[in-house]
Amino acid sequence: MKTLITTICMAAVLANYSAEITLMMQGQLLLTFNKQMLVKKIIDDSFVNWGAVENLTEDVDERISQPSENAIINDQGIIESGKPGIQLDRQVFKEQLVAKLFQNQFDQQLDVPINRVYPKVDSELLSTISANKIGYYITYFNSRNKERSVNIEIATEAINNHVIFPGETFSFNEVVGERTMEKGYKRAPIIVKGELTEGVGGGICQVSSTLFNAVDRAGVHIIKRYSHSKQVKYVPPGRDATVSWYGPDFTFQNRYHHPLLIQAKARNGAVVIQIFSSEEIEVKHKQTPDASKQLPDEMKREPS
Known part of the structure; x- marks a missing residue:
């Protein structure tokens, strides 16, 4: 897909590169910018500025990314479920973004594509290994x-x-x-x-x-x-x-x-x-001495 777009970019003049594009995520306004920031002119022709596209992609990803949260065992010994996160689908976003640059329309809108990021440790795994x-x-x-x-x-x-x-x-x-x-x-x-x-x-x-x-x-x-x-x-x-x-x-x-x-x-x-x-693990236990329960005298400069 990117190869095809690149080929077109090297041969065609971009349409209405002064128009604006509005980025939306789940119905909320994320960002509005002018097409011109993603375009570079060479003599009389206009081409996609891939460096600017990459920078914008990085910026949008940082704005919307939310890390997933692993399941945990709380202070009461109860397992709390993890929460999925989200991140930008970078490849799809860049393809859709560049396609917008070639559309002869003003005030374009793009719904940002996202991927769900599921926690590495979920409740089922935690239940098994605890x-x-x-x-x-x-x-x-x-x-x-x-x-x-x-x-x-x-x-x-x-x-x-x-x-x-x-x-x-x-x-x-x-x-x-x-x-x-x-x-x-x-x-x-x-x-x-x-x-x-x-x-x-x-x-x-x-x-x-x-x-x-x-x-x-x-x-x-x-x-x-x-x-x-x-x-x-x-x-x-x-x-x-x-x-x-x-x-x-x-x-x-x-x-x-x-x-x-x-x-x-x-x-x-x-x-x-x-x-x-888990119950299935075969452990090679090692005998080690216990720590002393005797505390040192209270000192301001107590050893680390």
Whole structure:
């Protein structure tokens, strides 16, 4: 289709390229523009400006796109259904748009073509993979350290309900994202080159370390895991997983034949992470030591 249109463009003068086109979506006005913005003149002839068409397509897609929402398990343990999203059907849109340029009409209208984007995780899948707990780990923190507690809670919520499909790799940094004050993270103690200092997001290494021990118990294949330069108190020696946005990441791969579900909570001074999957999964469990329930003395500069 595009090849045919291109051939026509190189041989014909566009009709009424000063007319306007109105874009509509589901009966609502989206955008009105002049045909001339999609046309370029070469000597006495007018041709489609494919760069402008591509830019307009990108702009319309950004305006209308709505991401799908996966099904989740809420705080009451009830499965909430996911929601489909929408995105522009780019190829159909460009074909219809260019066809409008050749129509000898004024005040043209184009209903924007959209595609439904269905969630990757629906209620049926979530029901299937939440039936069998294959790994878990609990660590403890001093809830009186408010800044650090807030950071732990935000990071824990970021990984909660995350599903890793067979063959997929989980990256803590990718899933949690950059730790910024705009996201609610606070300045709290972190360890840098063996020294205690302050940084935005201090404390989230307890979340990554708890997750590491939970998936390790479930026999999940660990790809990257780095220890702190100084021993931390919330996990046994050598059982931590340090992370930093511009530095180390914690990653693992699901080599099982079934999806894995992360359920993570941080409440009342405890980080609880559980790994679930289907009843059919064959797990190679691994024995790991539990974390100490003894909390360190309350300190403003508590290790991350």
